[in-house]
Amino acid sequence: MHAVTDEAALRPGSEDIYRPRFVEDDEGYLYDCGFRDMLTGRGIDRDQVAAAEALRAVVIAGKVVTQRFEETLVKHGLTHPQFRTLMAIRYGAETGLHMHSIAIWLGVTPRNVTAIVDALEALGLVTRVPDPADRRAFKVKLTALGEERSVAAMRVNKADQRAVLGTLTTEETKQLRHLTMKLIRAVKEPEAAKEVRQK
Amino acid sequence: MHAVTDEAALRPGSEDIYRPRFVEDDEGYLYDCGFRDMLTGRGIDRDQVAAAEALRAVVIAGKVVTQRFEETLVKHGLTHPQFRTLMAIRYGAETGLHMHSIAIWLGVTPRNVTAIVDALEALGLVTRVPDPADRRAFKVKLTALGEERSVAAMRVNKADQRAVLGTLTTEETKQLRHLTMKLIRAVKEPEAAKEVRQK
DNA sequence: TGAAGGTACTGAAGGACTTCACTATCTTGC
DNA sequence: GCAAGATAGTGAAGTCCTTCAGTACCTTCA
Numbered sequence: 202m203h204a205v206t207d208e209a210a211l212r213p214g215s216e217d218i219y220r221p222r223f224v225e226d227d228e229g230y231l232y233d234c235g236f237r238d239m240l241t242g243r244g245i246d247r248d249q250v251a252a253a254e255a256l257r258a259v260v261i262a263g264k265v266v267t268q269r270f271e272e273t274l275v276k277h278g279l280t281h282p283q284f285r286t287l288m289a290i291r292y293g294a295e296t297g298l299h300m301h302s303i304a305i306w307l308g309v310t311p312r313n314v315t316a317i318v319d320a321l322e323a324l325g326l327v328t329r330v331p332d333p334a335d336r337r338a339f340k341v342k343l344t345a346l347g348e349e350r351s352v353a354a355m356r357v358n359k360a361d362q363r364a365v366l367g368t369l370t371t372e373e374t375k376q377l378r379h380l381t382m383k384l385i386r387a388v389k390e391p392e393a394a395k396e397v398r399q400k
Numbered sequence: 401m402h403a404v405t406d407e408a409a410l411r412p413g414s415e416d417i418y419r420p421r422f423v424e425d426d427e428g429y430l431y432d433c434g435f436r437d438m439l440t441g442r443g444i445d446r447d448q449v450a451a452a453e454a455l456r457a458v459v460i461a462g463k464v465v466t467q468r469f470e471e472t473l474v475k476h477g478l479t480h481p482q483f484r485t486l487m488a489i490r491y492g493a494e495t496g497l498h499m500h501s502i503a504i505w506l507g508v509t510p511r512n513v514t515a516i517v518d519a520l521e522a523l524g525l526v527t528r529v530p531d532p533a534d535r536r537a538f539k540v541k542l543t544a545l546g547e548e549r550s551v552a553a554m555r556v557n558k559a560d561q562r563a564v565l566g567t568l569t570t571e572e573t574k575q576l577r578h579l580t581m582k583l584i585r586a587v588k589e590p591e592a593a594k595e596v597r598q599k
Numbered sequence: 600t601g602a603a604g605g606t607a608c609t610g611a612a613g614g615a616c617t618t619c620a621c622t623a624t625c626t627t628g629c
Numbered sequence: 630g631c632a633a634g635a636t637a638g639t640g641a642a643g644t645c646c647t648t649c650a651g652t653a654c655c656t657t658c659a
Contacts, residue, residue, distance in 0.1 A: 219507035231581035239491045252561045255577040262580035263462025265587045292438045308418035337624045337637040362451045378454040380576040381461035382430035388464045536607040536654045
């Protein structure tokens with residue numbers, strides 16, 4: 202057991218920089234009091250404050266959730282992208298997954314997958330197997346060790362997910378998925394999103 | 401006008417790697433069909449699939465929104481962190497802001513703010529003014545050029561925010577803020593979040 | 600007043616990710 | 630059957646961010 206986290210908590214620069222003040226508005230919805238204070242009384246219209254608050258919350262949520270997962274995974278000798286790659290291979294295909302497919306699952310560039318798989322291969326968790334059907338490509342497969350580690354990591358990650366989403370009801374979780382997917386669609390498919398808006 | 405984005409759109413590796421298939425479930429809530437397909441029929445319980453979907457959507461939403469903003473800002477010669485720093489200074493204090501305060505606003509480490517401010521100073525958009533009240537510290541202030549640029553960038557960013565949130569109603573925007581803030585609180589203040597859960 | 604500990608900032612090193620440029624291979628259409 | 634163009638993967642270089650370590654300065658309290 203390494204006491205990295207305990208030490209880190211004491212060290213300047215490592216402390217948790219973002220410390221929002223969670224307050225409920227008159228409808229019972231949470232907001233970050235510090236941020237709202239900064240923005241109010243400066244001639245910014247109400248809608249824009251609402252927009253800025255929501256988008257800021259989404260971006261920060263994505264970040265802190267990722268960091269939260271990373272913390273646990275580090276104890277299992279994995280980074281978050283490494284873990285996600287193992288999951289991609291586990292769930293993507295029994296026969297191994299092409300680098301490009303991993304990139305799509307992770308939502309990163311193929312070049313980045315090269316680096317992640319390099320690291321996983323160095324750890325002995327995956328192997329690159331030449332694809333007989335396409336001599337440019339590899340199938341990336343889990344080794345026995347990789348299988349074992351990914352199962353263990355998945356178990357703790359499952360607990361983390363529960364911890365993070367524990368305060369949300371089943372309905373709220375679905376709402377959250379829906380609203381963030383709407384945001385993603387607005388960015389990825391502006392036209393489709395507009396049509397929906399007009400109905 | 402540089403045609404960076406047009407060229408990039410044609411180049412392999414630069415294409416949009418994550419291309420979700422947006423589908424509505426029977427309640428009218430959006431989900432990513434490709435991801436759900438990967439996970440179903442593999443002995444994963446329904447709750448965990450729901451959790452994984454929601455968290456994945458949050459993380460991706462944070463990422464794509466950031467990228468979307470970045471794209472526009474690049475045309476104005478600013479990165480997203482640079483822009484956010486300018487905003488922090490504009491809204492944080494008329495008299496200039498300490499590096500540490502900027503770090504808190506941005507939610508990054510003080511060390512990182514040093515680098516961002518270095519870049520902004522090199523661009524001539526801000527200046528470090530020694531703080532007479534604390535000789536360790538600087539007040540970072542906008543220059544006239546920085547003022548001008550930040551106003552212009554703010555205008556386009558406002559339009560971007562509207563574009564991204566355009567498909568959400570006012571109520572949905574508040575819901576989104578609320579749910580993501582709940583997530584942030586669950587990570588940042590696990591105890592407080594648990595209490596709420598028990599009421 | 601002066602030692603102990605905390606705070607503001609920065610250098611060095613490193614991780615994750617990106618774009619650009621390149622090789623090797625596959626696919627298509629004439 | 631073969632040239633033109635697409636696709637799979639990687640090297641090089643650069644960005645943003647991190648942690649760790651170090652300097653200068655402030656604050657506190659005996």
